[in-house]
Amino acid sequence: MTTLMKPVLLFLLTLCVTPAASAADINGAWKIHGSVFFNAVDTICHFKAGEGGGTEATCENKGMPGAFTPAAVTDKTVAWNWDAGPAVLSFQAAFTSDTAMKGEIKVRGFTGSFTATRQ
Numbered sequence: 001m002t003t004l005m006k007p008v009l010l011f012l013l014t015l016c017v018t019p020a021a022s023a024a025d026i027n028g029a030w031k032i033h034g035s036v037f038f039n040a041v042d043t044i045c046h047f048k049a050g051e052g053g054g055t056e057a058t059c060e061n062k063g064m065p066g067a068f069t070p071a072a073v074t075d076k077t078v079a080w081n082w083d084a085g086p087a088v089l090s091f092q093a094a095f096t097s098d099t100a101m102k103g104e105i106k107v108r109g110f111t112g113s114f115t116a117t118r119q
Contacts, residue, residue, distance in 0.1 A: 034114025036105050
C-alpha cells in the first residue's frame with residue numbers, strides 16, 4: 001500500500017463509523033408559554049419514546065394529559081399537534097438549547113408564538 005493511500009483509507013474508515021446526527025433528546029415535560037390571536041397558551045407538554053420508535057407528544061388540558069400523537073424531532077427542530085378539545089394546535093419549534101425551544105403555534109388559520117422550557 002502506498003504511503004498516500006494509508007491516510008486516505010483511514011479518513012474514509014472514519015467517515016463510515018462516525019454516527020449520523022440523531023434526534024434531540026426531548027423526552028420529559030416541557031412548560032409551554034405562548035399566545036395565538038390574543039389567547040394565552042400555557043400548558044405542560046409531555047414527550048416520550050413511541051412504541052414503534054420515534055417520539056410521541058401530548059399536552060395537558062386543565063391538568064389532564066390528552067392522547068399521545070406522533071412528534072417529528074430532529075437534532076434542531078420539533079413539530080407536533082395537540083387536540084385541545086375545541087381545536088387542534090400545531091406546534092413547530094427550533095431548539096435554542098438542550099432545555100429550551102422557541103417557535104410557532106397554528107390554530108384555525110391563526111399563527112402565534114411560544115417558548116418552552118424543559119421541566
